[in-house]
Amino acid sequence: EAGVTQFPSHSVIEKGQTVTLRCDPISGHDNLYWYRRVMGKEIKFLLHFVKESKQDESGMPNNRFLAERTGGTYSTLKVQPAELEDSGVYFCASSPRTGTNEQFFGPGTRLTVL
Amino acid sequence: AQRVTQPEKLLSVFKGAPVELKCNYSYSGSPELFWYVQYSRQRLQLLLRHISRESIKGFTADLNKGETSFHLKKPFAQEEDSAMYYCALIRSNYQLIWGAGTKLIIKP
Numbered sequence: 001e002a003g004v005t006q007f008p009s010h011s012v013i014e015k016g017q018t019v020t021l022r023c024d025p026i027s028g029h030d031n032l033y034w035y036r037r038v039m040g041k042e043i044k045f046l047l048h049f050v051k052e053s054k055q056d057e058s059g060m061p062n063n064r065f066l067a068e069r070t071g072g073t074y075s076t077l078k079v080q081p082a083e084l085e086d087s088g089v090y091f092c093a094s095s096p097r098t099g100t101n102e103q104f105f106g107p108g109t110r111l112t113v114l
Numbered sequence: 115a116q117r118v119t120q121p122e123k124l125l126s127v128f129k130g131a132p133v134e135l136k137c138n139y140s141y142s143g144s145p146e147l148f149w150y151v152q153y154s155r156q157r158l159q160l161l162l163r164h165i166s167r168e169s170i171k172g173f174t175a176d177l178n179k180g181e182t183s184f185h186l187k188k189p190f191a192q193e194e195d196s197a198m199y200y201c202a203l204i205r206s207n208y209q210l211i212w213g214a215g216t217k218l219i220i221k222p
Contacts, residue, residue: 003157031208042118043200043212056207091158101146101204105158 002026004106006092012112018080021109025074025094031055032075033095033103034067038088046090049075050097082113116141118201120213127191128221135186135216137175137201145203147184148210149175152198161199162186171195196220 005024013019025032034046046065047057051072060067064083069075079086089110093103117140127133139145149161162170164177164184175186184201201213 033208033210035210035212042214043202043210045209045211048208056209059209093158095208101208102148102160102163103210104160105150107157 004092004094004104006090006106006109008109009107010110010112012114013082014114015084016081018078019082019111021077021079021090021092021111023075023077023092023094023106025092026104028096029094029104030072030097031095031103032069033093034075034077035091035093036088037091038085043091046077079111082111084113087111087113116203116205116211118203118211118213120199120201120216122216123214124217124219126219126221129193130190133186133188133191133195133218133220135199135201135218137184137186137213139182139184139201139203141182141203143206145177147175147177148202148204149173149184149186150200150202152200154197158200191220193220193222 007022030051032049035043037043045059048055049069052069066078089108091108092106095103119138147164150158151161152158162175173188177184198215198217200215202210
């Protein structure tokens with residue numbers, strides 16, 4: 001079974017540009033999470049989808065970040081316009097609806113904003 | 115405030131020596147705690163969860179509610195244990211709250 005996949009693995013953009021990160025969860029997993037690790041700091045929660053609905057977006061830093069999960073399958077996280085402080089590693093995780101609280105992580109996308 | 119603290123950024127021990135990675139938490143309610151590990155060039159993966167009370171790859175972790183700790187231990191370190199280790203707790207709304215991580219280096 002394929003694990004959580006994320007695309008791209010790396011992205012280097014200039015301040016002010018737009019970047020879209022994609023996450024494909026494990027098939028059948030209703031829960032999808034986005035996390036971020038900024039350099040030197042701990043991993044922080046961004047938001048949580050249950051199927052296509054945003055269950056909790058309390059961790060989104062500001063309105064430059066927009067997450068979607070149309071159709072309840074893959075998710076995208078768009079940063080527009082990107083700022084220097086957005087640099088970091090963005091992780092996606094998924095989990096089934098019931099039965100376990102274990103979250104399965106993707107490899108992450110390393111975003112560098114110059 | 116809900117918080118997870120890993121006081122050591124780096125821990126270096128010799129192969130065969132005991133390992134203890136410290137984790138303390140602050141949480142109102144009954145926490146569910148995890149240890150995640152990230153080996154070089156690999157993704158984050160679950161190592162242990164306190165509710166399962168199992169030993170994985172020789173590691174154990176016991177939840178101590180009195181000391182609000184969930185330290186990770188292994189009696190004899192192996193070189194393949196070198197990795198980043200993260201302690202995390204899960205809130206009732208499924209958010210994981212993470213410690214800063216400890217880089218474990220096992221010296222030959």
